[in-house]
Amino acid sequence: MEPNAALSRPPTRGVLHPVARVDLEMTGVHRHRQRDDERALGLLKETVHPWVKIERLRCPVELRERGLKELVAGVRGTRHLQDGHEGRRLAAVTDADTTYMRRALRLAARAAGRTSPNPLVGAVVVRAGAVIGEGYYHAAGEPHAEVNALRKAGDGARGATLFTNLEPCAHHGRTPPCVDAVREAGIARVVVAMRDPDPRTDGKGIRGLRAAGIAVEEGLLRTEAERLNAGFLSRLKRGRPFVLLTLASTVDGRVAVPGRRYLSGKAALREVHRLRDRNDAVLVGIGTVLADDPALTVREVKGRDPLRVIVDADARTPPTAKVVRSKDPQRTVIFVARDADVRRTNKLRESGVLLVTAPRADGGLDLSAVLRWLGEHGVNTVMSEAGPHVAGALVRGHLADRVLLLFSPVAGGDGPPALEGVPTASQLHDVRVRKLGDDLALEGALG
Ligand SMILES: NC(=O)c1ccc[n+]([C@@H]2O[C@H](COP(=O)([O-])OP(=O)(O)OC[C@H]3O[C@@H](n4cnc5c(N)ncnc54)[C@H](OP(=O)(O)O)[C@@H]3O)[C@@H](O)[C@H]2O)c1
Ligand SMILES: [Zn+2]
Numbered sequence: 001m002e003p004n005a006a007l008s009r010p011p012t013r014g015v016l017h018p019v020a021r022v023d024l025e026m027t028g029v030h031r032h033r034q035r036d037d038e039r040a041l042g043l044l045k046e047t048v049h050p051w052v053k054i055e056r057l058r059c060p061v062e063l064r065e066r067g068l069k070e071l072v073a074g075v076r077g078t079r080h081l082q083d084g085h086e087g088r089r090l091a092a093v094t095d096a097d098t099t100y101m102r103r104a105l106r107l108a109a110r111a112a113g114r115t116s117p118n119p120l121v122g123a124v125v126v127r128a129g130a131v132i133g134e135g136y137y138h139a140a141g142e143p144h145a146e147v148n149a150l151r152k153a154g155d156g157a158r159g160a161t162l163f164t165n166l167e168p169c170a171h172h173g174r175t176p177p178c179v180d181a182v183r184e185a186g187i188a189r190v191v192v193a194m195r196d197p198d199p200r201t202d203g204k205g206i207r208g209l210r211a212a213g214i215a216v217e218e219g220l221l222r223t224e225a226e227r228l229n230a231g232f233l234s235r236l237k238r239g240r241p242f243v244l245l246t247l248a249s250t251v252d253g254r255v256a257v258p259g260r261r262y263l264s265g266k267a268a269l270r271e272v273h274r275l276r277d278r279n280d281a282v283l284v285g286i287g288t289v290l291a292d293d294p295a296l297t298v299r300e301v302k303g304r305d306p307l308r309v310i311v312d313a314d315a316r317t318p319p320t321a322k323v324v325r326s327k328d329p330q331r332t333v334i335f336v337a338r339d340a341d342v343r344r345t346n347k348l349r350e351s352g353v354l355l356v357t358a359p360r361a362d363g364g365l366d367l368s369a370v371l372r373w374l375g376e377h378g379v380n381t382v383m384s385e386a387g388p389h390v391a392g393a394l395v396r397g398h399l400a401d402r403v404l405l406l407f408s409p410v411a412g413g414d415g416p417p418a419l420e421g422v423p424t425a426s427q428l429h430d431v432r433v434r435k436l437g438d439d440l441a442l443e444g445a446l447g
Contacts, residue, residue: 100124100131100163101193101221105228107136107145108165112278113304114139117378119166119196119232123149125187127160144169146178150185158186165225167196167218170204179208189215193225197236230401231280231380240371241382244279245391245400246272247418248439254413255388256291263413267437268406270300272385275404277303279383281374285364285390286312295322296385307379308332311390313364315340319351329353335370363393363421371399392420400446403428407440 107122115121115137123145125133133156135148143151146168150157168178168190182190190209195202195218209216226233231242248263249255257263264272276282277298288294289310296308308323308331315336317324323332329352336345338357349355356373359366367390374382384394394400405418428444435441 096126096129097163097191097220100126100161101165101191102224103131103134104145104163104165105193105221105224107134109228110136111138113280113306113381116140116231116280116380117235119229119380121145121164121166123162123164125149125153125157125160125162127153127156132156132160141174144175144178144181147175147181150181150187153185159188160186161189161191162187163191165193165221165228167192167194167201167203167205168209169196169198169201170208171198171200177205177208179205179212182209183212183214187214189217191217191220193219193221194229197233234401235375235378235380238375240368240375240399241280241379242402243283243371243382243384243394243400244275244402244404245384245394246275246404246406247388247391248406248408249418250408250410250413252411252413253417254415255418256414257408257410257412258414261292263408263410264406265408265437265439266300268408268439268441271406271436271441273298273300273303275383276306277301279306279381280379281307281309281382283309283311283370283382283384283386283390285386286310286314286316287387287389288385289317289321289323291387293322294385295326297326305331306383309370309374309382310334311358311365311367311370311386313337313340313360315344315348315355317348319347324348324351324353333374335365335373337365363389367393367397367399388416388418388420391418392422395419395422395426395446398447402443402445404441404443406436407442409438409440 101124104122104124107124108120109122111120118137118140120137121144122136123134124131133149133151133153135145135152137143137145137148146162146164149162149164153160162182168182170177170179192206196205206216206218234240234242247255248268250257250263255263262269276296282296284294284296289312297305305328308326310317310323310332312334313336315334317334319325326332332353333356334348334353335356335358337360340357345355358369358373361367371382384391384400386394391400395403426446428442428446431442431444433440433442
């Protein structure tokens with residue numbers, strides 16, 4: 001948790017009463033004028049179950065970090081049961097283990113887009129109902145999450161519980177195995193959400209901990225943990241990255257409007273840039289490069305640029321395209337066919353981009369070969385921002401795992417339908433709908 005002076009002041013009023021006893025149950029709370037309410041709300045939201053909607057605090061409440069821990073302890077306490085508040089409201093409040101695991105997941109997610117080819121991992125060390133250390137894996141080559149959390153906990157880790165979304169590693173990589181660090185720190189119990197499918201660990205971490213006399217529980221929030229690391233799991237199990245397909249569409253299902261540079265409004269555009277920051281790579285077809293000349297960088301939010309991937313069988317990408325003339329052309333990969341024009345491919349190569357050949361297939365290149373290459377080169381997650389032809393080919397080839405459609409309130413669009421040539425109905429699951437400015441975001445899983 002970041003230090004925050006406002007939060008480290010002792011509470012002037014009770015923390016548990018207004019927050020845990022009433023507000024968490026009533027949820028719709030009002031008349032709060034505390035200067036730090038945003039921060040306090042943020043902390044609360046991180047701590048409680050997502051079903052509990054916290055909008056406002058009822059009265060001035062200052063949360064210190066300790067206050068927050070008391071709050072968690074208070075919420076899960078049996079007092080509610082004794083008060084006769086069983087039932088729906090109570091069910092919405094998490095038990096303590098789930099809360100800490102959720103925290104580990106949230107910490108892990110902070111590094112989305114930075115850890116590939118490795119997974120996202122967060123860790124929380126808890127002793128006597130208090131968080132004494134937490135951390136996450138920041139980037140490939142950096143210390144592992146468990147090590148960061150244990151370092152913060154120091155000697156306090158002796159006899160404590162460690163929560164982590166992924167089984168601690170059992171192998172020597174760039175850093176020594178976390179299993180050893182956990183054992184040496186004197187941790188008594190480890191709660192892991194899921195096993196690490198990496199064959200070098202896969203169960204060995206858990207067995208190693210048990211052999212050292214540490215109690216291990218496995219499977220808490222497994223589904224959430226698998227969703228968080230869908231890219232890493234996809235690369236390990238299927239040999240290709242997880243693919244999110246995004247498309248902006250008019251209400252009549254078209255992807256362009258004559259004379260309009262961006263179909264989406266500012267809020268939807270910001271969401272696209274946020275996703276670029278969190279995905280390892282962004283993929284488009286040559287059709288999009290020629291029509292829009294996108295830079296495929298992150299500008300609307302703070303973040304880092306993804307790897308840019310273009311599928312372009314005949315090497316038609318102009319050397320003047322923004323993806324080629326970027327400040328780091330080596331972070332642009334252009335897939336071409338083996339028989340692409342040599343003069344054109346040479347010219348592109350000279351400009352510093354990486355050219356990779358792929359077999360031709362219906363409509364262009366073999367996209368499963370493209371994705372396999374990316375997987376082999378450590379790419380866990382890909383976001384397609386391609387036009388209807390590549391988007392349609394990804395769906396047809398069962399290569400799209402998730403779809404995000406951004407509907408603009410415009411009718412009378414231009415060009416082919418958003419997903420071109422999808423022959424059979426493909427059902428989206430777990431659909432989520434959001435409003436982003438005036439646009440409507442519809443998102444769901446495929447397959
Ligand atoms: N609304 C949006 O979200 C959005 C996003 C992107 C683009 N657009 C619009 O979409 C239009 C461009 O559409 P588009 O469909 O031509 O763009 P695209 O899907 O990005 O590019 C299509 C091109 O990619 C190449 N390609 C390589 N492998 C392919 C495969 N397996 N299947 C299909 N194509 C493959 C093909 O050219 P080769 O055969 O030469 O390789 C194909 O012509 C523009 O009007 C653009 O503004 C809209
Ligand atoms: Zn490790």
